[in-house]
Amino acid sequence: MAKRIMVVEDNDLNRKLFCDVLKANGFEVEPVADGESVLETARATVPDLIIMDIQLPGISGVDLIQAAQRDTALRNIPVLAVTAFAAKGDEERIRSAGASGYLSKPVSIMPFMSAVKQLLPASSDHPAKS
Numbered sequence: 001m002a003k004r005i006m007v008v009e010d011n012d013l014n015r016k017l018f019c020d021v022l023k024a025n026g027f028e029v030e031p032v033a034d035g036e037s038v039l040e041t042a043r044a045t046v047p048d049l050i051i052m053d054i055q056l057p058g059i060s061g062v063d064l065i066q067a068a069q070r071d072t073a074l075r076n077i078p079v080l081a082v083t084a085f086a087a088k089g090d091e092e093r094i095r096s097a098g099a100s101g102y103l104s105k106p107v108s109i110m111p112f113m114s115a116v117k118q119l120l121p122a123s124s125d126h127p128a129k130s
Contacts, residue, residue: 003120006030006047008038008064009082010056014105018051018082021109022116035059043073049120054083054094062097069098078119082107 005027009015012033019029030045032038035056042050050068054061061081068074078100083090086104094102101115 002026002028003048004028004030004045005116006032006038006042006045006050008032008035008050008056008061009053010035011053014053018107018112021112025113025116027116035061035064038064039067039071039074042068042077043071046073047077049116050077050079051116052079052081052099054081054085062094065094065097065099078121080115080119 005022007015007018007022007029009018009031010033015031015033019031022029030041030047032041035058038052052061052065056064061083065079065081068077068079079098080101080103081094081099082103082105083094084105091102101119103112103115
């Protein structure tokens with residue numbers, strides 16, 4: 001069964017690029033453009049991985065990562081933070097919020113896919129389904 005990856009990205013081009021690359025690598029994708037619907041969509045679709053843009057209109061990706069960490073249905077889903085923020089201390093702040101991985105934009109395909117594969121659970125059983 002293909003792993004499902006939720007892509008949270010408000011930029012249409014970036015979201016399409018991430019989704020196209022993931023689909024080409026055999027993943028199911030759940031694109032989300034609106035930060036306000038992230039937690040609800042994650043609960044409904046139970047992805048194996050969430051790719052989270054940090055700069056979203058109206059809500060911070062860091063806040064969403066922290067909210068997912070507090071949610072018993074979502075806390076075991078790894079989050080790959082993708083951000084244009086690349087200032088000193090940003091990666092540490094984002095990881096301390098609960099992100100399992102971090103990539104700064106612009107993102108290259110090879111490091112992106114490497115990070116995705118590294119964060120996916122090895123087994124076919126999703127930890128949140130137990």
